[in-house]
Amino acid sequence: MRDFTQNHEWLSINTATVRKQRGVEVPLDRIIDQCAERGIRAISPWRDQVAAVGLDKVAAQLRAHGMGLSGYCRGGFFPAPDAAGLKAALDDNRRAIDEAKTLNAPCLVLVVGALPGALDGKAAYTDIARARSEVRDGIAASLDYAREVGMPLAIEPLHPMQAADRACINTLEHALDVCDELDPGQSGLLGVALDIYHVWWDPKLQQQIARAGKERLLAYHVCDWLTPTRDLLSDRGMMGDGIVELKKIRGWVEAAGFDGFSEVEIFSMLDWWKRDGGDVLDICVERHKRAV
Ligand code: ZN
DSSP states (O other): OOOOSSOOTTEEEEGGGGSEETTEEOOHHHHHHHHHHTTOOEEEOBHHHHHHHOHHHHHHHHHHHTOEESOEEEEEOOOOSSHHHHHHHHHHHHHHHHHHHHTTOSOEEEEOBOSTTGGGTOOSOOOHHHHHHHHHHHHHHHHHHHHHHTOOEEEOOOOGGGTTTTBSOOSHHHHHHHHHHHOTTOOSSEEEEEEHHHHTTOTTHHHHHHHHHHHHEEEEEEOBOOSSOSOTTTBOBOTTSSSOOHHHHHHHHHHTTOOSOEEEOOOBTTTGGGSOHHHHHHHHHHHHHHTO
16 A cells, blocks of 8 residues: 555545535636645546646646646536537537546546536426436447547446435445446446545445456545534545545545555535535645545
């Protein structure tokens, strides 16, 4: 297992971690500079943040800093109530793949979607099996394009509490089943983004990480699970403040062959988004050494 205590060369920052400080949206170019000032070598930005600054401008800024990506957030949200909606989702995923390519991302992260409309409070239908079938077809179609341009797709299984509105793939096992069906040859173009917030509780976690292996483990997201968790979406903890055995899980991931970044992804309306972004990044660096 790699020694993270001496430096933070394998730290990446998911830029949602420091984007809404004290109620103010921090532009991505500012976040990139803040990371560069701290010697952070990689980030994972969100599409809307990139669009707000400009895709080419962000690509140039990353090049100037010699900064890479650990992933690009995000594609997915495949299910829709009708054919036009399904096609619009595929078109949007194609654009996301193109953007990921421009930014030299190692993968496009997929939050696959669930019951269409549920996120806005009104599901267009309630058949989760149908949603899962549309997700499967959407990933298959997107994978065809991803193969053409050479952009790996990383399915992120989400905690089952988000099965209705954000993702109907909820375990690592389910994500790997989809990978094995659509990409039996393990081409390296379809795998998973493993986010400990979503999967830490899974009794099959160690077994499924071993099954995934290096070919399927495309991204690794860290934070912590607080007790109590006061908000299911936006009360993620800083590494070391919760109950997740981060070092043990990283040991499993590395034993399976993963040797990439640990990407810190903390949605925290109730704590970390209330602080100065630079201070949060300093603490991420420190905790990455001590707790990850
Ligand atoms: Zn994640």
